[in-house]
Amino acid sequence: MSDSDDDNDNFVRYGTALEPIEEDEVPTKRKFQQAPDQYAVDEHGRRRFHGAFTGGFSAGFGNTVGSQEGWKPSNFKSSRSEKAAFSNQRPEDFMDEEDRGEFGIAPRQVQTQREFSGQKRQHRTQYHDGPIPGEPVLHQLLRPVHETAAVRMLRAMGWREGQGMGERLSSRDKKKSKEQHKVYGCYMPPELRQAQEDQSMEESESSDSEVDFDTLFAPDDYEPYILQRKNDRFGLGYSGLSRHSVLGNLIGEYGSEPGSSKSHLLMKDKGKRVSIRGQAFGVGAFEADDEDIYAKEDMSHYDFSLDGPVQTKKNTPKKDNQKNRNVLEGFVKSTKPLPSVPTYPPPALPRDYVPAAAGARRSRFEPTTQQPRDQGLGRHELSARARGELLGETPLPPPPPETPVKDQKDLTTVLGKTINFVSTVEKTELDYIPIKDSGKEITKVFKPFIGNPEKQKRYEKYLENKGVLERDGDMDKLQEWERERELVEFEQAAKLYKPLSGVMGDRFTHASEPDDAVNPLTAVAKSTNTYGLATKEQIEAAQKGMYGVMTRQTVTWRPDPLVSKRFNVPEIGGARQQEKKEDRPKVSYSIFSYLESSVHDKDSFAAEQNKFSGSKSLTTSILPKTDKKATETPQSSTQVPQNNDPIVQSTDTNAKPTTSASITKETVTGFAKRMTVAELFLKESENTKKEGAAVTDTIQKFDRMDLYKSIFLSDTEDEEDSEKSKVNDGTDFIDVPKNVERNTSPPRGIFANIDFDEINSWRRKEPEKVAEEPTKKNESIHKFNKSVGNPPEEKNDEANEAMYGPKIPENLQKRLESEVQKDSLKETIDVDSSSSEDSWVDIKEVKNKKQKKKKSKKHKSKHKKKSKSKKKDR
Amino acid sequence: MVEMTELTTLSTIKCKQQVVRAVRFNVDGTYCLTCGADKKIKLWNPHRQILLKTYGGHGNEVLDAAGSCDSSQIISCSTDKSVILWDVTTGQPLRRYRGHAGPVTCIKYNEESTMAVSGSIDNTVCFWDVISRRQEPVQVLKDAKDTITSIQVTDHEVLTTSVDSHIRLYDIRVGKMISDYIGHIVTYGNLTRDGQCYILSCADNTIKLFDKETGELLNTFMGHECIDYLLENAVNEKDSHIICGSATGEVFYYDLISSKCTQKLRHSDNKPVVSLNHHPTDNFLITACEDEIKLWGVQAMEE
Known part of the structure; x- marks a missing residue:
């Protein structure tokens, strides 16, 4: 062991330690082996395999091939001197000991000698040449059986066949040894067991007392435990459920008479015990609890009574037993029959059902009995005529009788000649609808802009010119951006309303000549078809x-x-303003993709909103498309209304502290203010019409902001602002109408008498008016322009005319009218007083400290213009 | 009037491509491409008779090919309906365009090789953006009612000829399409080098010279024979002669003005000379007949 191990040698180690894994190193599954580790060696540590060129395995004397000594041949022995000692060389002389080992090439086995193995050595017996030559017949028939040497020895020692080995026993001992019983569960304690044994001994003694106790018996023969070869794939020890019924024979098998019943329930020891053979379920591999899983279940392991073993069996009458022979012990056959299982009748077969064998497969070349139906697509159910009608085609005349052509064909088949069909087939009626014509008709049918005849006219012209809008009289009325938008619209409409014929028409062409099925190689005249082009x-x-x-x-x-x-x-x-947004054209040409990309989708709608700044904000988007189109009309855009509406004016003045601050007015102004933005733009656009593109920029700037606001900010934000400014002014305090709904406390003070709900409900109705008004207002505005100081009644009438939506309740209307009158009167006065621009600007500046520079600018410019126009009017 | 010098065969190359469908010079005329019926394109130096590269990848016969202006790419079209953009040096296909519904008969690059224009049997002409990775055609022209037989691209015009007896000139600058009715199937259309005239090979054994501006017929050249072959034509580098192959295996040189046949080059015996291409700047002609291409030129005298 290495030195590093010295400090912790207080524990024992086995084997060699693994090399510590470096932190960076990724541990490989495969253990690294050095080259010497990869050699197979024998028990002496010598290399066993050397490869083909080094002599195979274990080569050379003492495995010396490849070593320094090299292969050493056996010594040469001269046979001259010791001729007598000459011995043959055997292959073993050239073998190593491992070759002779268990796994070597010539393994050595220990075998019984022939004479002890029981097989007598065949003596070559000389058969005498008697009258019957050859081997005696009796010799052939009877072959002596020879015992092995061991048996002979045993015999000599007094052993008989059928006896066991060992000392002779008394009958009692023998019995005892016989009861090599299995024990389930815990072993009994020895003293208890002893007592039990004694008890059983007594019983047995009583039973076979007649046998002499002196007599000694040979022990029973040892029954060899023969392992059976496993030839199924069940788990170890498992024997599956056989097809035996639990109580009897194999079902429906021969010999199923009651006597021979091979039941799983066996009577052992003449009715003493009932045992169940066979095992249905083994124990799972992971169930560790069951210690003896291969034990056979035996009824004897269970106690059936509380008071010891009772001989009940004998009491049961035989007849009864016979009667319910299929009834388990302890069970009684029920007298009541089981409730019958409800049966359901099988489904009625269809009338034309032809039964077919379950396994029978139909060849696909077999003629099918029923006609395959076109699946799924309903359009196949339409006839050609119906489809044509749907497409707006004129119905075909019935086909002319084809007899002459048929005759000719017959002729060709008969004669086997080639006939130039081009010359023979006279040009009769076309048997198809010309694709082009049908397409034209359809374009006539589709009129996407029928609501606006002028636009439709332009559209048709556009189609004629194949994608170029021409400038003409009514085109000049439109503005640049409108023309752009229209072009896009037309493009999409042309795409959408071009029917199949348009798409397919340029892909296919009708055959100019009929197919000749008889002779496909007939000469075809050189085609100079012009396809109707020339x-x-x-x-x-x-x-x-x-x-x-x-x-x-x-x-x-x-x-x-x-x-x-x-x-x-x-x-x-020049570059078109609205480039195609999608870089990739859509691959799928479904109708939905067309619909999606039409003018009415979200993007283009927003774009349109950007361009067209009519009465913007949510109200327009809520309106249905037809309304939107109405507002789109060129009249509305070209004829810019003069912004002299009294209501509008009131908005402007709401910045100024008004003396009579009523909430109703407040709401009115709030609504009207939204209108003014639109109209302001229209005016501006008119003013800056010459500047062209610059206009659209400003429009977009304004409208983006407004759009944003209309989406993210509440409608009444403008009002709030103005209100806030008022609060700042400190001249007037009015509750913000928007917050009314949130304020749950009952109104107090000056608000006590005001019906907020009514006001709010009225307000909510109001926005619907917005869209309609700009157009309708035009007339009234013009009138109003002429006479600013007109009597208020007239105005009110017009206002009533312009009213949109449900009728305003009577009482409220009265109040409203009075308010509006007051306002309008006030307005004129206000405007007069504020004719000097400077004063306006000053107030504005004070007011717009907060933010909203654009807003203020707008207001300012508007006011300026308004005041200017007022001046002009005067 | 420029005197014609006798052209002789400078080199003959057996292409081993079964049949050469088209032979094209590259931009400066040093190399040529042969499109074979064996689905391969071969790049040659015809002057030195060297095979430089073989481009394989088409699924069927290659019908036309063109080299880019910087000679770094090749675009080819095939009967397998696809158009393939090749890298010259690696020989690998860079892009494969599958927009046509039928065999693609002809293909050309634009002047800067930023766009390829292909014509097909499906009657359409497709513009392919070679620069971007876009797989769909940028624009599809569906005016023709029959197979597009040839395409010529100038800096701002696209000339297409069609079996529907029309030629169409698309002017990108003006935004107009001029279609001329010819009355015969136009097998090949070419523009003179000054860009003022069309040279149209018609199926009635003639070549017609049209004025581009007015569409008037200027001249008709007769003498060669085209038996249902899509014969090509060419102009020489000085616009003095019109060259055209014949079904009889000859190459005809017609004088542009007098419309007389000034010279006949015999390429083969009774095998149609289907494809030919003239050197862009020098007096070299390359012709293809079966699987053999021949380079014609004036033998240098000093050697």
Whole structure:
């Protein structure tokens, strides 16, 4: 052992210690073996195998091959001097001891000599040549059996067959030794056992007392315990359940009469004990508790009575036993029959059911009896005609009788000649719908923009021009961004409403000539099919060689932006604003992918929202699409309403401390303010129309902010702001309407008489108005522009007209009206008073300390404009 | 009028490719590519008759190939409907485009080899972006109603010829497609080196010279024979002659102006010269007939 082990040699070690594993080292499963470890050696530590070139294994004298001494041959012995001592060489002379060992090439065994083995040595007997030559017949028939030497010795010592070996015993001892009983559970303590033995001894003595006690018996012969070869794959000691019934024979086997019943329940010792043979279940490999798992269960191990062994068996009448012979002891056959198991009738077979053997397999070449039905797809159930109707095709005329063609075909088959079908087949009616025509018809059927006839017209023109929007009269009405959007819309619509014929039409073409099934190698005329591309005039011109204008067609074609990029060519019409977002085109061309990418999906909707800043905010998005389209109409966008609405004005003034601060007004202004943002933009866009792209930027800037707000901030945030500013001003304190719902305490003070619920409910209805108003308001606004100081009744009428949604309750309406009147009156006054811009700005600055610079700017600019317009009006 | 000097066979190479479907010079004319019916493309130096590389990977006959402008890549198309981009040095396919529904008959690079344009029997022309890893065609032109037989690409134009007797010129710069009705199947279309005229091999045993601007017929060249073969044509480096193969195994030199046959080169006996390509700058012609390619040129006198 190494020195390092000295300090802890107080414990014993066996074997060699493993080398400590380095921390970085990954321990390998395979133990590292050094080269010398990998040699197989014999017990003397010599190498056993040397490889083919070094002489095989254990080569040479004393395994010397490969060593320094080399192979040493046996010494030469001259046979001249000792001729007599000449001995033959045997193979053993050249063997090592391990070759002669158990695993060597010539293992040595200890064998009984022939003469002791019981096989007598065959003496070569000379048969005398008598009248019957050869081996005597009797000799052939009877062969003497020879005992082994041991048997002969035993015989000599007085042993008889059938006896055991050993000392002679008295009968009592013999019996005792016979009862080599197995014990289940704990061994009895010796004293107890002794007592039991004595007891049983007495019994037995009583039974065979007639035998002389002096007589000595030879012990019983030893029964060899013969191991049976295992020839099944069950677990050790397991014998499976045989098909014997528990009480009787093999079911349905021969000899099942009651007497010969080979029951598992056996009567041992003439009815004394009942034992059960066979074992159904073994014990699992992991169940350690059961110590004697291979024991055979025996009924004798159980006590059936509390008061010792009783002879009940004898009392039972034989007749009864006979009667219930299938009844276990202790059981009685029941008198009541078992409740019958409910039976269910088998299912009724279909009428046309043909039974087939279970194992019979049908060959796939066998003719099927029933027609395979087209699975799953309902469209196959439609007839061609029905499908055509669905697609809007004109129904086909019934096919003309085909007799002449058939005759010709027959002729060809008969004559075996090739007939040029091209010349013979006269051009009759087409037996198919021309794909192109059907496609055109369908495009006529699909009118995606039918709601807006002008747009539809533009769309059709767009389709005609194959993807290029032309500038014309009504096109100029539209703004740049609108045109862009429309282009995208048209593109998608064209994609969506192009039916199958459009997609497939350019992939397939009709055969110009019929297939000749008889002779597929018939000469086909050289195809000069123009596929309907060339007109008659063109063909004529080409034939005359008059190429040029006639034969030329120019079509607009739009190269993909990437193609232009790769060819280093500027894109036509400048880069489109809305590039395709997805880099990869969708592979799946399902209808859903088209629908998804249509204008009405979320993205494009948002984009549209960005572009079109009508009355934005949640209210528009809540509205159905039709409404949105209505707002999209060019009229609404081109005709920008003059922003002189009284309600709007009131919003502007709400920054200023108003003397009459009623909550109803507050809510009105809150709602109206949202409108003003939209209208402000419209106005702005009109002003900056010439600047083009810059406009859209500002729009997007504004609207992104507003969109964000409409999503993440509450509707009434604007109001809150204004309210806060008011609080700052300190002139007026009004409860924020939004918080009313949260405030659970009953209103006190000035709020005591106010019906908040009513107000709120009214407010909630209000937003629906928003979308509708801009359009409807236009007229009223114009009127109002003319006469700012009009009598308020007129305005109210218009306001009523413009009312949208459910009717306002009577009492509230009255109050509202009065409020609005007041407001409008006040407004005019306010505006007049605030005609100087400077004063406005000052107030604003005070107000907008907080944040919201953009907002303030907007307000400012709006007010400026408004005031300007007011001035103009004056 | 440039005097024609007699061209002679400079070298003959047995390609061992069963049949050579197309033979193409590379960008500077030092190497050539042969597309074989044995699914392989072979890169040769025809001047020294050396086989440089074999490109295997197509699943069927290779119908056309083109080398990139920097000679680092090869793009090829095959009857197996695929287009393969090859790396010249390693010989490995870089990308395989499977956008066509039918055998791809012709392929060309654009000027900067950033895009490949392929035409197919499925009547479509596909633009493949060679730069990015995009597997789908950038754009598909579906105007033709029959097989695209040939494609020519200039800096801003794509000329396609089709069996539907039309040729189509796509102008990327202007965004227009000009289609000319020819009246015969156009087996091969070429542009003169000045880019002003089309040279169209028609199935009626003629070659027609068209003005690109007006679409008018300028000249017709007759004399060769095309028996249902897709014969190719070429212009020489000075735009003075139109060269075309014939089903009779000859190569015809037509004078562009006078439309007279000035020279006939005999490549083989009664085996069609299906493919030929002219050296981009020098007076070399390479022709393919069965599995044999021949380089034609003026024998250098001083040697």
